[in-house]
Structures are given as structure tokens and as C-alpha cells.
Amino acid sequence: MVKEMMENFKKYVFIMPFVGLFVSLLSFVYFFGVTGVEGSMWAAVLYCALPFLMYTILCLPLWIYFKVSKKRSIHRNEEHT
Known part of the structure; x- marks a missing residue:
């Protein structure tokens, strides 16, 4: 359950700038057009x-946090094997 929640949160974080870009474009059209x-x-x-x-x-x-945590988990898995 926690793993699924983290995957959904990662998707949300990845989509955030695109949502901001869409809202910015809509406001540009509204204010300037x-x-x-x-x-x-x-x-x-x-x-x-x-x-x-x-x-x-x-x-x-x-x-940055997700990248670092992914590298740490890969490094931890290599140490255990």
C-alpha cells in the first residue's frame, strides 16, 4: 500500500510542471487575448x-530527493548481494 502511494506521489510530482505550464498558457490567452x-x-x-x-x-x-533515494536503494541492494 505504501509503495503504491509513493508511486502515485512520484507521478503527481512529475506532472506538476506541466499543469503549471497549462495554467500559465491559459492565463496568457485570457490576459493578452x-x-x-x-x-x-x-x-x-x-x-x-x-x-x-x-x-x-x-x-x-x-x-532530487527521489533520484538520491533511488541511488541509495540501488547501492544498498548491491551491498546486500
Whole structure:
């Protein structure tokens, strides 16, 4: 059960940046295509890119953790054999 939960969590972490990219693209279309920008263009660009940037920043430590834990488990298995 725990192994299955970890696999599902790994899938979720892998998908996070793509979900952020999708949300960012939707907000770009909305702000720049539908409503138009009435102020600083750079502020609107940063606001639209925020979901992608935050999801990517949040998942990077988890990717590193999963890589290191996988290498450690492989190393541990080699020591036992």
C-alpha cells in the first residue's frame, strides 16, 4: 500500500510542471487575448508565468530527493548481494 502511494506521489510530482505550464498558457490567452493588458506588460507576464514557475520550483527538490533515494536503494541492494 505504501509503495503504491509513493508511486502515485512520484507521478503527481512529475506532472506538476506541466499543469503549471497549462495554467500559465491559459492565463496568457485570457490576459493578452481576451481582456487585454492595461498596465505594465512585464507585471502581466510575470503574473501569468507564476503557476509554471512555482510548480517547477516546488517539484525540483522532490525530483532530487527521489533520484538520491533511488541511488541509495540501488547501492544498498548491491551491498546486500
